[in-house]
Amino acid sequence: MSSAAEYYASLKTKWAKDYQSSDKIEETWNFYKECGYENPQATLRSMIEPVTFSQNRILDYGCDKGLILKFFCDSLNGNVEGHGVDINEEAILYSSQKFPSFTFKVCDGLTLEYPDKYFDLVIVIATIKHVRYEDRSSVYSELNRVAEYVLLIEADETEERTQIMMGWTFYNSNFAKEFSDKFAQSVKVVREAGDILGLYKCKE
Template sequence: MSDAEVDRIRQAYENYRKHGKWNSPNAGRDYMISEGYRELRNILNQERRHSLAEARILDIGCGNGTLLSRFSELGAQADNLFGIDLVADRIAAARNKHPEFTFEVANAEALNFPNESFNLISAFTVFSSVLDESMSDNIARTITRLLKPDGAIIWYDLRYPNPQNPNVKAMTKARIRRLFPDFTLNLRSTTLLPPIAERLGRHTEQLYPLFKKVPVLRSHYIGTLSKR
Protein backbone atom coordinates (compact mmCIF):
# COMPACT_ATOMS: atom_id res chain seq x y z
CA MET A 1 0.00 0.00 0.00
CA SER A 2 1.37 3.39 -1.02
CA ASP A 3 0.65 5.43 2.13
CA ALA A 4 2.80 8.42 1.16
CA GLU A 5 1.14 8.64 -2.25
CA VAL A 6 -2.31 8.36 -0.69
CA ASP A 7 -1.48 11.29 1.59
CA ARG A 8 -0.25 13.33 -1.39
CA ILE A 9 -3.43 12.67 -3.38
CA ARG A 10 -5.65 13.61 -0.45
CA GLN A 11 -3.68 16.82 0.06
CA ALA A 12 -3.93 17.66 -3.65
CA TYR A 13 -7.72 17.34 -3.58
CA GLU A 14 -7.91 19.37 -0.39
CA ASN A 15 -5.95 22.12 -2.15
CA TYR A 16 -8.32 21.94 -5.13
CA ARG A 17 -11.25 22.37 -2.74
CA LYS A 18 -9.69 25.30 -0.89
CA HIS A 19 -8.94 27.16 -4.09
CA GLY A 20 -12.39 26.51 -5.55
CA LYS A 21 -11.05 24.51 -8.52
CA TRP A 22 -13.93 23.59 -10.88
CA ASN A 23 -16.51 25.46 -8.76
CA SER A 24 -16.76 28.85 -10.48
CA PRO A 25 -19.38 29.14 -13.27
CA ASN A 26 -17.90 28.63 -16.72
CA ALA A 27 -19.69 27.97 -20.03
CA GLY A 28 -16.81 25.98 -21.47
CA ARG A 29 -16.55 23.75 -18.43
CA ASP A 30 -20.32 23.17 -18.48
CA TYR A 31 -20.06 22.20 -22.14
CA MET A 32 -17.29 19.70 -21.35
CA ILE A 33 -19.44 18.09 -18.66
CA SER A 34 -22.51 17.75 -20.89
CA GLU A 35 -20.35 16.45 -23.73
CA GLY A 36 -18.88 13.82 -21.40
CA TYR A 37 -22.37 12.66 -20.48
CA ARG A 38 -23.31 12.29 -24.15
CA GLU A 39 -20.14 10.33 -24.85
CA LEU A 40 -20.74 8.03 -21.87
CA ARG A 41 -24.24 7.29 -23.15
CA ASN A 42 -22.84 6.48 -26.60
CA ILE A 43 -20.20 4.17 -25.13
CA LEU A 44 -22.76 2.28 -23.08
CA ASN A 45 -25.02 1.94 -26.11
CA GLN A 46 -22.10 0.35 -27.94
CA GLU A 47 -21.30 -1.98 -25.01
CA ARG A 48 -24.05 -4.40 -25.93
CA ARG A 49 -22.50 -7.27 -23.97
CA HIS A 50 -23.93 -5.72 -20.81
CA SER A 51 -27.49 -4.77 -19.94
CA LEU A 52 -27.27 -1.77 -17.64
CA ALA A 53 -30.37 -3.02 -15.84
CA GLU A 54 -28.36 -6.05 -14.71
CA ALA A 55 -24.75 -4.79 -14.67
CA ARG A 56 -22.82 -4.41 -11.43
CA ILE A 57 -20.76 -1.22 -11.68
CA LEU A 58 -17.86 0.10 -9.60
CA ASP A 59 -16.67 3.70 -9.90
CA ILE A 60 -13.07 4.19 -8.74
CA GLY A 61 -12.45 7.71 -7.42
CA CYS A 62 -16.19 8.35 -7.34
CA GLY A 63 -16.08 11.81 -5.76
CA ASN A 64 -19.59 12.94 -4.84
CA GLY A 65 -21.25 10.21 -6.91
CA THR A 66 -22.08 12.19 -10.05
CA LEU A 67 -20.88 9.53 -12.48
CA LEU A 68 -22.83 6.79 -10.74
CA SER A 69 -25.91 8.99 -10.96
CA ARG A 70 -25.37 9.09 -14.73
CA PHE A 71 -25.29 5.29 -14.85
CA SER A 72 -28.51 5.26 -12.84
CA GLU A 73 -30.20 7.69 -15.24
CA LEU A 74 -29.23 5.42 -18.12
CA GLY A 75 -30.83 2.34 -16.55
CA ALA A 76 -28.48 0.85 -13.94
CA GLN A 77 -30.10 -0.38 -10.73
CA ALA A 78 -29.23 1.43 -7.51
CA ASP A 79 -28.27 -1.71 -5.61
CA ASN A 80 -25.74 -2.55 -8.35
CA LEU A 81 -23.89 0.77 -8.09
CA PHE A 82 -20.76 1.05 -5.94
CA GLY A 83 -18.30 3.90 -5.48
CA ILE A 84 -14.98 4.21 -3.64
CA ASP A 85 -12.81 7.24 -2.98
CA LEU A 86 -9.79 8.13 -0.86
CA VAL A 87 -11.32 11.36 0.44
CA ALA A 88 -13.78 10.95 3.32
CA ASP A 89 -15.52 14.30 2.73
CA ARG A 90 -16.29 13.34 -0.85
CA ILE A 91 -17.78 10.02 0.24
CA ALA A 92 -19.89 11.81 2.87
CA ALA A 93 -21.21 14.13 0.16
CA ALA A 94 -21.91 11.16 -2.12
CA ARG A 95 -23.87 9.33 0.57
CA ASN A 96 -25.87 12.48 1.29
CA LYS A 97 -26.74 13.03 -2.38
CA HIS A 98 -27.27 9.38 -3.33
CA PRO A 99 -28.17 7.28 -0.27
CA GLU A 100 -29.48 4.54 -2.56
CA PHE A 101 -25.97 3.74 -3.85
CA THR A 102 -23.14 2.03 -1.92
CA PHE A 103 -20.12 4.21 -1.12
CA GLU A 104 -16.95 3.47 0.84
CA VAL A 105 -13.80 5.34 1.77
CA ALA A 106 -11.20 2.98 0.35
CA ASN A 107 -7.89 2.68 -1.46
CA ALA A 108 -8.29 0.96 -4.83
CA GLU A 109 -4.95 -0.80 -4.35
CA ALA A 110 -6.72 -3.34 -2.14
CA LEU A 111 -10.50 -3.79 -2.13
CA ASN A 112 -12.47 -6.50 -0.35
CA PHE A 113 -14.84 -7.36 -3.18
CA PRO A 114 -14.67 -10.97 -4.42
CA ASN A 115 -12.93 -11.76 -7.71
CA GLU A 116 -14.93 -11.03 -10.87
CA SER A 117 -17.54 -8.95 -9.01
CA PHE A 118 -18.26 -6.31 -11.65
CA ASN A 119 -19.37 -6.06 -15.26
CA LEU A 120 -18.17 -2.48 -15.59
CA ILE A 121 -15.54 -0.50 -13.70
CA SER A 122 -15.22 3.20 -14.41
CA ALA A 123 -11.89 5.01 -14.03
CA PHE A 124 -12.36 8.70 -14.79
CA THR A 125 -9.20 10.78 -14.26
CA VAL A 126 -7.95 8.19 -11.78
CA PHE A 127 -4.56 7.10 -13.08
CA SER A 128 -3.47 10.59 -14.12
CA SER A 129 -3.82 11.58 -10.45
CA VAL A 130 -1.49 8.79 -9.26
CA LEU A 131 2.18 9.70 -9.69
CA ASP A 132 3.59 6.62 -7.95
CA GLU A 133 4.02 3.80 -10.48
CA SER A 134 3.73 1.03 -7.90
CA MET A 135 0.37 2.40 -6.74
CA SER A 136 -0.82 2.57 -10.36
CA ASP A 137 0.25 -1.06 -10.82
CA ASN A 138 -1.61 -2.13 -7.67
CA ILE A 139 -4.81 -0.36 -8.75
CA ALA A 140 -4.62 -1.91 -12.21
CA ARG A 141 -4.22 -5.38 -10.69
CA THR A 142 -7.23 -4.78 -8.44
CA ILE A 143 -9.38 -3.68 -11.38
CA THR A 144 -8.28 -6.70 -13.41
CA ARG A 145 -9.12 -9.04 -10.51
CA LEU A 146 -12.56 -7.53 -9.91
CA LEU A 147 -13.69 -7.42 -13.53
CA LYS A 148 -15.74 -10.29 -14.94
CA PRO A 149 -14.19 -12.15 -17.91
CA ASP A 150 -16.48 -10.33 -20.35
CA GLY A 151 -16.29 -7.06 -18.42
CA ALA A 152 -14.97 -3.67 -19.48
CA ILE A 153 -13.29 -0.63 -17.99
CA ILE A 154 -14.98 2.66 -18.89
CA TRP A 155 -12.01 4.99 -19.30
CA TYR A 156 -11.64 8.78 -19.31
CA ASP A 157 -8.32 10.40 -18.58
CA LEU A 158 -5.70 12.92 -19.62
CA ARG A 159 -3.54 12.16 -22.62
CA TYR A 160 -1.40 15.29 -22.20
CA PRO A 161 0.54 16.53 -19.17
CA ASN A 162 -0.60 19.71 -17.46
CA PRO A 163 2.40 22.02 -17.00
CA GLN A 164 0.43 24.07 -14.46
CA ASN A 165 -0.52 21.08 -12.28
CA PRO A 166 2.36 18.91 -10.99
CA ASN A 167 -0.16 16.61 -9.30
CA VAL A 168 -1.17 14.93 -12.56
CA LYS A 169 0.56 13.02 -15.33
CA ALA A 170 -0.37 12.16 -18.91
CA MET A 171 -1.89 8.74 -19.47
CA THR A 172 -0.65 7.90 -22.94
CA LYS A 173 -1.74 4.74 -24.72
CA ALA A 174 1.69 3.26 -24.00
CA ARG A 175 1.18 3.78 -20.27
CA ILE A 176 -2.33 2.36 -20.42
CA ARG A 177 -1.11 -0.74 -22.26
CA ARG A 178 1.63 -1.25 -19.68
CA LEU A 179 -0.95 -1.23 -16.89
CA PHE A 180 -3.44 -3.44 -18.75
CA PRO A 181 -1.42 -5.69 -21.08
CA ASP A 182 -4.22 -8.26 -21.43
CA PHE A 183 -6.86 -5.75 -22.47
CA THR A 184 -7.98 -4.45 -25.85
CA LEU A 185 -8.06 -0.64 -25.98
CA ASN A 186 -10.92 1.06 -27.76
CA LEU A 187 -10.13 4.71 -27.07
CA ARG A 188 -10.57 7.95 -28.93
CA SER A 189 -9.43 11.49 -28.18
CA THR A 190 -12.02 13.88 -26.82
CA THR A 191 -12.53 17.09 -24.78
CA LEU A 192 -11.25 20.42 -26.00
CA LEU A 193 -8.17 21.51 -24.07
CA PRO A 194 -9.61 23.09 -20.89
CA PRO A 195 -7.45 26.27 -21.09
CA ILE A 196 -9.11 26.94 -24.46
CA ALA A 197 -12.61 25.75 -23.57
CA GLU A 198 -12.75 27.83 -20.41
CA ARG A 199 -12.05 31.02 -22.36
CA LEU A 200 -14.78 30.67 -24.99
CA GLY A 201 -17.42 32.44 -22.92
CA ARG A 202 -20.67 33.25 -24.71
CA HIS A 203 -19.28 31.81 -27.94
CA THR A 204 -18.87 28.33 -26.45
CA GLU A 205 -21.75 26.68 -28.34
CA GLN A 206 -20.34 27.81 -31.69
CA LEU A 207 -16.59 27.57 -31.12
CA TYR A 208 -16.18 24.48 -28.93
CA PRO A 209 -17.26 21.97 -31.64
CA LEU A 210 -15.19 23.83 -34.23
CA PHE A 211 -11.96 23.78 -32.23
CA LYS A 212 -12.53 20.19 -31.13
CA LYS A 213 -12.31 19.04 -34.75
CA VAL A 214 -8.54 19.61 -34.53
CA PRO A 215 -7.13 16.34 -33.06
CA VAL A 216 -4.16 17.96 -31.34
CA LEU A 217 -6.55 20.16 -29.32
CA ARG A 218 -8.23 17.17 -27.65
CA SER A 219 -6.89 16.64 -24.14
CA HIS A 220 -8.34 13.29 -23.01
CA TYR A 221 -8.97 9.71 -24.08
CA ILE A 222 -12.40 8.17 -23.62
CA GLY A 223 -13.62 4.67 -24.37
CA THR A 224 -13.33 1.11 -23.10
CA LEU A 225 -10.67 -1.38 -22.13
CA SER A 226 -11.92 -4.93 -22.56
CA LYS A 227 -10.44 -8.22 -21.43
CA ARG A 228 -9.23 -10.28 -24.34
Protein backbone atom coordinates (compact mmCIF):
# COMPACT_ATOMS: atom_id res chain seq x y z
CA MET A 1 0.00 0.00 0.00
CA SER A 2 1.37 3.42 -0.94
CA SER A 3 1.91 6.08 1.68
CA ALA A 4 -0.62 8.89 1.89
CA ALA A 5 1.78 11.38 0.33
CA GLU A 6 2.57 9.00 -2.54
CA TYR A 7 -1.09 8.19 -3.16
CA TYR A 8 -2.25 11.80 -3.46
CA ALA A 9 0.85 12.82 -5.42
CA SER A 10 -0.05 10.11 -7.94
CA LEU A 11 -3.45 11.76 -8.47
CA LYS A 12 -2.23 15.30 -9.12
CA THR A 13 -1.90 14.87 -12.88
CA LYS A 14 -5.31 13.24 -13.12
CA TRP A 15 -6.91 16.10 -11.20
CA ALA A 16 -5.31 18.68 -13.49
CA LYS A 17 -6.11 16.89 -16.77
CA ASP A 18 -9.25 14.83 -16.22
CA TYR A 19 -11.41 16.66 -13.68
CA GLN A 20 -14.16 18.58 -15.40
CA SER A 21 -15.14 21.71 -13.50
CA SER A 22 -16.97 24.82 -14.53
CA ASP A 23 -15.79 28.40 -14.36
CA LYS A 24 -19.39 29.65 -14.16
CA ILE A 25 -21.19 29.63 -10.81
CA GLU A 26 -24.56 29.41 -12.57
CA GLU A 27 -23.60 25.96 -13.84
CA THR A 28 -22.76 24.95 -10.28
CA TRP A 29 -26.22 25.98 -9.08
CA ASN A 30 -27.86 24.20 -12.00
CA PHE A 31 -25.97 21.03 -11.07
CA TYR A 32 -27.26 21.25 -7.49
CA LYS A 33 -30.81 21.73 -8.77
CA GLU A 34 -30.48 18.75 -11.10
CA CYS A 35 -29.42 16.72 -8.06
CA GLY A 36 -32.62 17.76 -6.27
CA TYR A 37 -31.80 20.93 -4.34
CA GLU A 38 -34.70 23.37 -4.38
CA ASN A 39 -32.68 26.54 -3.74
CA PRO A 40 -28.97 25.73 -3.29
CA GLN A 41 -27.86 29.33 -2.72
CA ALA A 42 -30.33 29.82 0.13
CA THR A 43 -29.51 26.43 1.62
CA LEU A 44 -25.76 27.05 1.65
CA ARG A 45 -26.15 30.55 3.08
CA SER A 46 -28.36 29.24 5.85
CA MET A 47 -25.72 26.71 6.88
CA ILE A 48 -23.23 29.40 7.95
CA GLU A 49 -25.69 31.67 9.76
CA PRO A 50 -24.83 30.20 13.21
CA VAL A 51 -21.09 30.84 12.79
CA THR A 52 -19.55 33.45 15.09
CA PHE A 53 -16.77 35.26 13.27
CA SER A 54 -13.80 36.68 15.16
CA GLN A 55 -10.77 36.01 12.95
CA ASN A 56 -12.76 36.96 9.84
CA ARG A 57 -11.14 34.25 7.75
CA ILE A 58 -12.61 31.29 5.91
CA LEU A 59 -10.90 28.41 4.10
CA ASP A 60 -12.32 26.37 1.25
CA TYR A 61 -10.72 22.92 1.55
CA GLY A 62 -10.88 21.48 -1.96
CA CYS A 63 -11.66 24.86 -3.48
CA ASP A 64 -11.38 23.90 -7.17
CA LYS A 65 -11.67 27.16 -9.15
CA GLY A 66 -12.72 29.30 -6.18
CA LEU A 67 -16.34 29.88 -7.19
CA ILE A 68 -17.91 28.59 -3.98
CA LEU A 69 -15.36 30.48 -1.89
CA LYS A 70 -16.35 33.66 -3.73
CA PHE A 71 -20.02 32.89 -3.09
CA PHE A 72 -19.52 32.52 0.65
CA CYS A 73 -17.32 35.61 0.92
CA ASP A 74 -19.93 37.63 -0.99
CA SER A 75 -22.64 36.20 1.30
CA LEU A 76 -20.67 37.62 4.23
CA ASN A 77 -20.54 41.03 2.52
CA GLY A 78 -16.84 40.69 1.75
CA ASN A 79 -15.97 41.12 5.41
CA VAL A 80 -13.80 37.99 5.54
CA GLU A 81 -10.48 36.92 4.08
CA GLY A 82 -10.92 34.12 1.59
CA HIS A 83 -8.41 31.27 1.42
CA GLY A 84 -8.48 28.12 -0.69
CA VAL A 85 -6.47 24.93 -0.98
CA ASP A 86 -6.70 22.22 -3.61
CA ILE A 87 -4.61 19.38 -5.00
CA ASN A 88 -5.39 20.53 -8.55
CA GLU A 89 -2.58 22.84 -9.68
CA GLU A 90 -4.47 24.00 -12.77
CA ALA A 91 -7.49 24.98 -10.66
CA ILE A 92 -5.29 26.91 -8.23
CA LEU A 93 -3.62 28.77 -11.09
CA TYR A 94 -7.03 29.70 -12.49
CA SER A 95 -8.50 30.79 -9.16
CA SER A 96 -5.43 32.85 -8.25
CA GLN A 97 -5.81 34.81 -11.48
CA LYS A 98 -9.61 35.04 -11.31
CA PHE A 99 -9.80 36.09 -7.65
CA PRO A 100 -6.56 37.94 -6.80
CA SER A 101 -7.96 39.27 -3.50
CA PHE A 102 -8.08 35.68 -2.15
CA THR A 103 -5.14 33.48 -1.21
CA PHE A 104 -4.84 30.07 -2.86
CA LYS A 105 -2.37 27.23 -2.29
CA VAL A 106 -1.69 23.87 -3.88
CA CYS A 107 -2.10 21.33 -1.09
CA ASP A 108 -2.84 17.59 -0.80
CA GLY A 109 -4.87 18.31 2.35
CA LEU A 110 -2.96 15.98 4.64
CA THR A 111 -1.38 18.89 6.48
CA LEU A 112 -2.47 22.51 6.46
CA GLU A 113 0.20 25.16 6.77
CA TYR A 114 -1.81 27.51 8.96
CA PRO A 115 -1.60 28.32 12.69
CA ASP A 116 -4.00 26.79 15.19
CA LYS A 117 -7.54 28.21 15.00
CA TYR A 118 -6.55 30.53 12.17
CA PHE A 119 -9.98 30.30 10.53
CA ASP A 120 -13.46 30.88 11.82
CA LEU A 121 -14.80 28.44 9.24
CA VAL A 122 -13.54 25.76 6.89
CA ILE A 123 -15.82 24.72 4.02
CA VAL A 124 -15.44 21.14 2.76
CA ILE A 125 -17.79 20.31 -0.11
CA ALA A 126 -17.72 16.95 -1.93
CA THR A 127 -14.09 16.47 -0.94
CA ILE A 128 -13.93 13.97 1.93
CA LYS A 129 -15.15 11.15 -0.32
CA HIS A 130 -11.86 11.48 -2.21
CA VAL A 131 -9.85 10.85 0.98
CA ARG A 132 -8.94 7.22 1.70
CA TYR A 133 -10.44 5.75 4.85
CA GLU A 134 -7.02 5.28 6.44
CA ASP A 135 -6.18 8.99 5.91
CA ARG A 136 -9.40 10.46 7.28
CA SER A 137 -8.32 10.80 10.91
CA SER A 138 -5.32 12.92 9.92
CA VAL A 139 -7.49 15.17 7.76
CA TYR A 140 -10.13 15.59 10.47
CA SER A 141 -7.38 16.38 12.97
CA GLU A 142 -6.08 19.17 10.77
CA LEU A 143 -9.56 20.61 10.20
CA ASN A 144 -10.18 20.62 13.95
CA ARG A 145 -6.82 22.27 14.54
CA VAL A 146 -7.08 25.20 12.12
CA ALA A 147 -10.75 26.18 12.56
CA GLU A 148 -13.51 26.98 15.01
CA TYR A 149 -16.28 25.63 12.75
CA VAL A 150 -16.39 23.32 9.76
CA LEU A 151 -19.12 22.98 7.14
CA LEU A 152 -19.12 19.62 5.37
CA ILE A 153 -21.35 18.54 2.51
CA GLU A 154 -21.29 14.99 1.14
CA ALA A 155 -23.57 12.40 -0.42
CA ASP A 156 -24.46 10.23 2.56
CA GLU A 157 -24.35 6.42 2.66
CA THR A 158 -25.30 3.93 5.35
CA GLU A 159 -21.87 2.27 5.39
CA GLU A 160 -18.38 2.41 3.94
CA ARG A 161 -18.44 1.60 0.23
CA THR A 162 -15.63 2.11 -2.24
CA GLN A 163 -16.89 3.10 -5.68
CA ILE A 164 -14.90 3.43 -8.91
CA MET A 165 -16.41 5.68 -11.55
CA MET A 166 -14.72 7.00 -14.71
CA GLY A 167 -11.32 6.22 -13.24
CA TRP A 168 -12.00 8.00 -9.95
CA THR A 169 -12.18 6.18 -6.62
CA PHE A 170 -14.76 7.41 -4.13
CA TYR A 171 -14.50 6.38 -0.49
CA ASN A 172 -18.15 6.65 0.49
CA SER A 173 -19.25 6.43 4.09
CA ASN A 174 -21.96 6.98 6.65
CA PHE A 175 -20.90 10.59 6.81
CA ALA A 176 -23.61 11.62 9.26
CA LYS A 177 -22.08 9.36 11.90
CA GLU A 178 -18.50 10.00 10.81
CA PHE A 179 -18.78 13.78 11.03
CA SER A 180 -20.60 13.64 14.35
CA ASP A 181 -17.86 11.41 15.76
CA LYS A 182 -14.93 13.48 14.51
CA PHE A 183 -15.98 16.97 15.58
CA ALA A 184 -16.91 18.44 18.93
CA GLN A 185 -20.55 19.38 18.42
CA SER A 186 -23.25 19.37 15.76
CA VAL A 187 -24.48 22.93 15.28
CA LYS A 188 -26.77 22.49 12.29
CA VAL A 189 -27.42 19.38 10.21
CA VAL A 190 -29.64 19.38 7.13
CA ARG A 191 -30.43 16.66 4.61
CA GLU A 192 -31.25 17.51 1.03
CA ALA A 193 -31.21 15.50 -2.19
CA GLY A 194 -29.40 12.60 -0.54
CA ASP A 195 -26.69 14.85 0.88
CA ILE A 196 -25.83 15.61 4.45
CA LEU A 197 -24.99 19.25 5.11
CA GLY A 198 -23.41 19.59 8.52
CA LEU A 199 -22.05 22.56 10.42
CA TYR A 200 -19.92 21.44 13.36
CA LYS A 201 -18.00 23.08 16.16
CA CYS A 202 -14.40 21.96 15.99
CA LYS A 203 -12.51 20.40 18.87
CA GLU A 204 -10.23 22.62 20.91
